[in-house]
Amino acid sequence: MISVTRLNGKQAWLNAIMIESVEETPDTYVTLVTGKRMIVLEKATDIIAKVNEYYSEIGIHAATIKVQQTEE
Structure with a gap:
């Protein structure tokens, strides 16, 4: 989960x-x-940046990069 701020603060x-x-x-x-x-x-x-940080924390970012490299 990532934290965001709505317009009402x-x-x-x-x-x-x-x-x-x-x-x-x-x-x-x-x-x-x-x-x-x-x-x-x-x-x-x-x-x-928050999404990328979250992916790194749970280990998805590295898996995503490997899949993309394999597909190319």
């Missing part, structure tokens, strides 16, 4: 594995694989 926790996309327009929108969208105060680069 309240903290929310998102399952990083369920994040489909992150975009800035200029607000930062996080879209989940369920289709739910959330506007957060963090910048897209911060969200991506």
Whole structure:
């Protein structure tokens, strides 16, 4: 789970594995694989860094890189 801040200043926790996309327009929108969208105060680069950190902590990042290299 990663921590994000909603527009009202309240903290929310998102399952990083369920994040489909992150975009800035200029607000930062996080879209989940369920289709739910959330506007957060963090910048897209911060969200991506948190997701990468989470993946590293649980060991998915290395597995993802190996799969991508194998597919290429």
